[in-house]
Amino acid sequence: MGIQGEQRLTIVQPGQGRQGDLGSIGVVFKLLGEQTNGQISIVEHPFPVGALVPPHLHTREDEYSIVLEGEIGFRSGDREVVLGAGGYITKPRGELHTMWNAGKVPARMIEIISPAGFEHFFWGLANQLETGPLDPEALGKLAAHYGIEFPEAPWLPGIIARYGLTPPMI
Numbered sequence: 389m390g391i392q393g394e395q396r397l398t399i400v401q402p403g404q405g406r407q408g409d410l411g412s413i414g415v416v417f418k419l420l421g422e423q424t425n426g427q428i429s430i431v432e433h434p435f436p437v438g439a440l441v442p443p444h445l446h447t448r449e450d451e452y453s454i455v456l457e458g459e460i461g462f463r464s465g466d467r468e469v470v471l472g473a474g475g476y477i478t479k480p481r482g483e484l485h486t487m488w489n490a491g492k493v494p495a496r497m498i499e500i501i502s503p504a505g506f507e508h509f510f511w512g513l514a515n516q517l518e519t520g521p522l523d524p525e526a527l528g529k530l531a532a533h534y535g536i537e538f539p540e541a542p543w544l545p546g547i548i549a550r551y552g553l554t555p556p557m558i
Contacts, residue, residue, distance in 0.1 A: 398423040405432070408514025411522060411557050412439045415514060421504025429507035434496050435460060435489040440548065442556035443486040443541035448534070449506050451479040451499055453487070458495025461488045461551065463543065484539055488553050509534035522557055 398419060405416040416432040435458065443463075453462070455475045462469055462477050464485035471477060479485045489495045501507060512530045516522060531538065548555055 396423070406511075406514075408510065409517050410510060410513050411517060412441060412554065415510045417507060417511070418498075420507055424504055426504045427502065429501045429504040431499050431501070431507055431510060432456075432496065433499055434494060435487075436494055437489055437492060438552065438554045439495075440488040440551075440553040440556055441486050442538055443484055443544055444536055444538050445484045446479075446481045446506065446536055448481060449501050449503055450481050451501055453477050453479065454498045454500075456496045456498060458489060458493050459491035460495050460497055461490035461547070462486075463547065468547075484541060486541065486544070486547070488547065488551055490551055506534055506536075509536060 400418050405418045408415045408417075410433075413436070414434040416434070418432055419428070419430040421427075421429045453460075453476065455471045455473055457473055459470050459472050460475075462471065462479070462485065464477070464479045465483045469477065470490040487497075509530060512534075513527070516526055516530070547553065
């Protein structure tokens with residue numbers, strides 16, 4: 389038996405990881421908190437053309453995004469930017485933010501979540517959507533459990549219009 393708290397080696401080959409649908413974007417689970425002693429989790433998000441993540445804020449974790457393909461727009465607080473492949477951005481907890489495919493081709497990004505735990509919100513949402521349409525009451529309970537809030541974003545209609553996006557389900 390190893391040293392207490394010793395982290396086991398985790399290997400995720402290209403193309404591996406449970407894939408799920410989050411409604412507007414996808415998710416591929418790469419590293420769960422259980423594999424990193426709760427320090428971080430890493431997921432990959434494919435963004436189809438027109439995809440928009442509903443504006444939200446996290447009360448427990450920070451997110452760090454790395455664009456891998458295409459162009460992804462980010463709004464966090466009152467700052468807005470479009471990043472291409474190789475771009476990085478931080479999204480601090482407590483700040484209303486959203487992301488969208490800002491281009492004409494599918495996009496993809498890596499999301500690093502710290503501390504870990506929020507990846508289970510994605511897991512629960514993907515499980516809900518596997519069984520049928522999104523149940524608003526179940527989504528509300530899931531969001532409350534993971535400390536995510538969906539406040540109104542007065543700037544959202546402008547982003548939808550400028551980029552020709554599909555409005556979010558929430």
